[in-house]
Amino acid sequence: MPRRFAEISFTPSVKATQSHYGSREANLGFEQADDPKNILSERERQFIVARDGFYQATVGENGWPYVQFRGGAPGFLKVLDEQTLGYADFRGNLQYLSIGNLKTNPHISLILMDYANRRRLKIWAQASVIDVQDDPELIARLASPGYQADVERAIILKVEAYDWNCPRHITPRYTETEINERILSPLMARLAALEQENQMLKTASLSPVRQE
Ligand SMILES: Cc1cc2nc3c(=O)[nH]c(=O)nc-3n(C[C@H](O)[C@H](O)[C@H](O)COP(=O)(O)O)c2cc1C
Known part of the structure; x- marks a missing residue:
């Protein structure tokens, strides 16, 4: 049973062009697939x-x-x-x-x-x-x-x-939501943790040195 997309789009001209460029054999796989x-x-x-x-x-x-x-x-x-x-x-x-x-x-x-x-x-x-x-x-x-x-x-x-389709030649691009989720949220969480750590270090360095 052929892939339905090949039945639709492998017109006689397309098949002749596949033969011309030597890919007809390889493309036969689409016409003999189990799943249409x-x-x-x-x-x-x-x-x-x-x-x-x-x-x-x-x-x-x-x-x-x-x-x-x-x-x-x-x-x-x-x-x-x-x-x-x-x-x-x-x-x-x-x-x-x-x-x-x-x-x-x-x-x-x-x-x-x-x-x-x-x-x-x-x-x-x-x-x-x-x-x-x-x-x-x-x-x-x-x-x-x-x-x-x-x-x-x-x-x-x-x-x-x-x-x-295969992923080749697709340049990754991100929506505003994807940028927020993938990049800004982890960065903001890291920034908050560093700010907290910085504050703790500042507080510790300003505390009077204990006299023994
Ligand atoms: C006021 C207005 C102006 C638009 N002008 C354009 C335009 O100049 N070119 C374009 O590709 N789409 C334009 N769009 C978007 C198209 O109208 C929209 O994508 C629509 O679905 C096109 O359908 P059609 O090309 O199938 O007729 C405009 C939309 C609005 C609301």
């Missing part, structure tokens, strides 16, 4: 709900790909079941490029980055667009309480395939 990797396991689900953004590609009816960033509160991309994701789409610059593209072609690709840990996950899916007035309950389920944004619609993604 189209059902999200616990590992992918945990990774997805920890993200605060992702890059999303759609295709216009003229064949041009279009990539846009979607961001929100951590966990705004929700796992509805092991093959379904959903997110609340916010009001933006009113160009509606992604939504317009999805009207003629539901194919969508996401790339989810974890810069701090140098991990990334690619997802292929079929998207459907549901306007707020058509399913307010779904919108309520997808919204992030307290996050400042006007929700215009829900995007539901039926996952067809996923694939993890």
Whole structure:
């Protein structure tokens, strides 16, 4: 059984190119894998709900790909079941490029980055667009309480395939929260301990020398 991502993306032209550059044999492994990797396991689900953004590609009816960033509160991309994701789409610059593209072609690709840990996950899916007035309950389920944004619609993604990339060439980057957790908190704790020690040493050095 082939990896689902290879079934989707190893087009005749891609296979011919693999042959041209001598990697066709190596890539056959993806087409003979035991696990098609189209059902999200616990590992992918945990990774997805920890993200605060992702890059999303759609295709216009003229064949041009279009990539846009979607961001929100951590966990705004929700796992509805092991093959379904959903997110609340916010009001933006009113160009509606992604939504317009999805009207003629539901194919969508996401790339989810974890810069701090140098991990990334690619997802292929079929998207459907549901306007707020058509399913307010779904919108309520997808919204992030307290996050400042006007929700215009829900995007539901039926996952067809996923694939993890290797960490090469991902430069580690840290969010403000990650900097606080990983760097500033331990530094502040160390600083506080040193201040306390310094104070004790000062107090001891200022105490009168005991006369025997
Ligand atoms: C007032 C406003 C202006 C924006 N201007 C831009 C812009 O010039 N370029 C851009 O890439 N995103 C801009 N954005 C963000 C996009 O509107 C947002 O990412 C939206 O989801 C884009 O969706 P689309 O590209 O799929 O149509 C703007 C958002 C707002 C609220």
